Amino acid sequence: MTAIKFAWSAVGGDPALVSRVSTVVREGALPGRLPVRELARACVGACALAAAELGARRAGLAAVPAVQVDDGAVATAFHSERHLLVDGRAPVSFAPLSRLWPTADGWVRTHANYPHHRARLLGALGVSEDAEAVGAALAERTSAEVEESVTAAGGLAVALRTPEEWAAHEQGAEVARRPLVERARLDDAPARVLPPTGTSPLLPAAGLRVLDLTRVLAGPVATRTLALLGADVLRLDPPHLPELPDQHADTGFGKRSALLDLAADRSVFEELLATADVVVTGYRPGTLDRFGLSAPALAERRPGIVVAQVSAWGAYGPWARRRGFDSLVQAASGIAAIEGPKRAPGALPAQALDHGTGYLLAAGVLRALTEQSRDGGSRLVRLALARTAEWLVNGLPAGPRGDVTCDGPGPWLAERDCTLGRLRHALSPVSFAGGPGDWARPPTNWGSDPAGWA
Template sequence: MMDIAHVWSALGGDPALLAHVSAVERPGALRARLPVREAARACVGACALAAAELGARRAGLAGVPAVRVDDGAVAAAFVSERHLRVGGRAPVAFAPLSRFWRTADGWVRTHANYPHHRARLLAALGVPDRPEAVAAALAERSAPETEEAVHAAGGLAVALRTPEEWAAHEQGAAVRGLPLVERGRLDSAPARVCPRADRDPLLPAAGLRVLDLTRVVAGPVATRTLALLGADVLRVDAPWLPELPDQHADTGFGKRSARLDLATGRDAFEELLATADAVVTGYRPGALDRFGLAPEALAGRRPGVVVAQLSAWGARGPWGGRRGFDSLVQVATGIAAAEGSVRRPGALPAQALDHGTGYLLAAGVLRALTEQVDEGGSRVVRVALARTAGWLLEGAAGAGTGTEGSSGGRESAAPVDVRLAERDSPLGTLRYAPSPVSFAGGPDDWARPPGPWGADPARWG
């Protein structure tokens, strides 16, 4: 379950291509009770294979380049925000109100990194912006009561559940029925002829345009990966929803960043869409539909487009329209209980749901582009943090075994030796973790560093 072969099958890939993948195992990487290292390797390896496959097709190569997945590089990338230095400064971590809290009957975890989420949390609890006031208020409430009250106020708080409790929850059942990567064809649009891909280095997504309507971590990780592979990625944000600067720096490699109000800037957006090859979204299911951004609507205006959608909880079930983050999904689905103790919940050694799902999303886009070469058709790809969480829990029985199944050859290696890169940028000198997506002849770094959030014009370069 936790191998590249399983993920590759979920992506609809040819199993014969798994012979091109080898792995370097480093048992010291991403230590956890759950099989985080194996899951991370599988997501990155499948993404790299999807890139190699598309690159070979577009460059006219006789065979698919060899893919090598190194646990050390994967582990470093899965905690890229911790390795990042901007002008020698370490990034700002979680905000003081983003943490676990004791309730009258258990635990909740809150997310208040963004000012508007912090304000809504405080309003729901009726307390001032002081951790001790929040703690006192929550100690008098039940976890389920807190979860619903904060959600009703537009904030973010999730009650701690065991895996069994999540399995019995209506949303847990809805997500469990989803494929790891949901893939579909929207129409019979003809295959779009793409120019031959660059070969030095081999850039599978060269010449392709990606509209990036994502925020936070998972979606930006996906589009950061597509940018590494040569895509022209333009991230578009609402002017009133600024991103956290360090978070944007970590996930902004290879991209340009613009601000655009979709309500008043529709003409500008339609000009972007008219030549886009892929649209990647990371907002709550249905949140963008009123702007004509549902997959079917996008395909109607841009036949042949690939629409990739990321959500926290999945598009179905009672929580389908709720906001969510990696830390909260870990708590709701039972991961925090599995990684914790009887005294306190735990957490994964990385925001593995974010990063893993990001690579799954990028892989889904790459595979959709490959399928279009032969079959045409607008495509839709969907992934959800909660579904990735379920997959990780399903593989718990194999935790620490390092089994790769049909993923190819394996090498043993010493524990993690992190290799970081450094370069100048408009933000200052950056130290950062390189991408773990690697194949023979492929790129080893992004063509451009990140710039300030929203500093670019809303047009293709």
């Protein structure tokens, strides 16, 4: 339980409540050289306990409901994008140019799933869209040269580093100095009294309105979890940045999806903000500030708001404004070097930085709502994939062997029909006595809903 205690403490939880958590430890769940299973279990456990705590407060229960964290359910959820089937078709997780490549002096990791990122990568290398040509161009350059030139062009490429090299890097050192979860009170707004909820099922976030301005993957995982717990989650995307359909299908459960140009339709956003309880953002730090979406600006216009922010590298250091994804953070932070066989780099058994950070972000939001309902104040919760990586590499011991074996997704998959087709999907691992077992609604088509509350 050491890892769960640490994660729970990171979101400001009462240490005494950890006794409400039990675990089903399964051998073989999320196997790796690093303690991925322990990280995943801790993040989900903290989230489930935060949900149970808020649910008990809103329902007037005498005790916080018991929480169970099952490694099988956690491992299945951390592979949700792999388990997804749309009318029997398995999605493609990574595009051909999103991979590790050898360079003149080492390795580099690229990310080119989105068309605009692929175009910038190819432009920086001066080649056509051909994997052989890309490989040849990369082999002629050093990893540092590739990282800087592609980044300067607005693309995504990161040189592979060892843990020691990352610790010596200015960004790595800055990340290591930060708390796992940054939490702040923004003002002295009065406590917002949350209306009582029922108990069948117990929905801690029932009636709460969440503006979801996130993309890929940690932010959508967090808001998907808040939707499971009863929140009215409205995801807003700019019309000029289409989402990958399968990615939307995996992370859109329980939400509605609308398109909104923040510059042209500012009045619409302000109307939504006026009655929102939570705003979650997943763009690079500072990107949305010009629209008045910094945490202080949001709190000034909507006192009592909870602002949750997630980024790849953190809102500090020389890489604060850089784009990033789970796979790139794995390469930069030394994870890929640790997980690789001998001379070649490897990867974690799941996109655990994304999923783990997503559940921690949801936990931070739920705890902020609990604290706010008692003590008032607008709240800020901020996480970074790179800080979660730091915890995985340097702060987490491996746990004991399990009494049972993880034999696969088992009972943690479900099927349902929706406008996207017949979906097979992973169930949420966030489980507590009386809580929901599945989302109330499947995902809708991307951008198909009106930009208004339900």
